[in-house]
Amino acid sequence: MTDSTQTINDAQLRVKGIAALKKEFGMAATLRFLALMQQNPTDYVEISRQIYQEQSLDEIFVRAKQNWKG
Template structure:
């Protein structure tokens, strides 16, 4: 696995994400997942709530600051 702090360009991210989905879900479920994502609008606010649930705001910002490459 590559260094998680490494910045990936869009093509690299797409390839890595598809490979991970295929490895974890199998090809049929990966294709099904991609079809679901493309046909339904995505609620990024709800996704963010689920990802950051139980974490303190200062903890999230601290981690973001550590990984900022700007």
């Protein structure tokens, strides 16, 4: 996480997130993605498992410490 993402408010985060999706997928796929996110419940535990499956716990903690600004 960069310094700029830690100081933005919720509205700014939404705008940046949608812009990133649009840049990556295009407008039609972005709208489809947003519709899917509202229609289907999201299992964040399963998403986390998929994101971190190839990483050790130590690697995850090192990255978390590097990005922690609390």
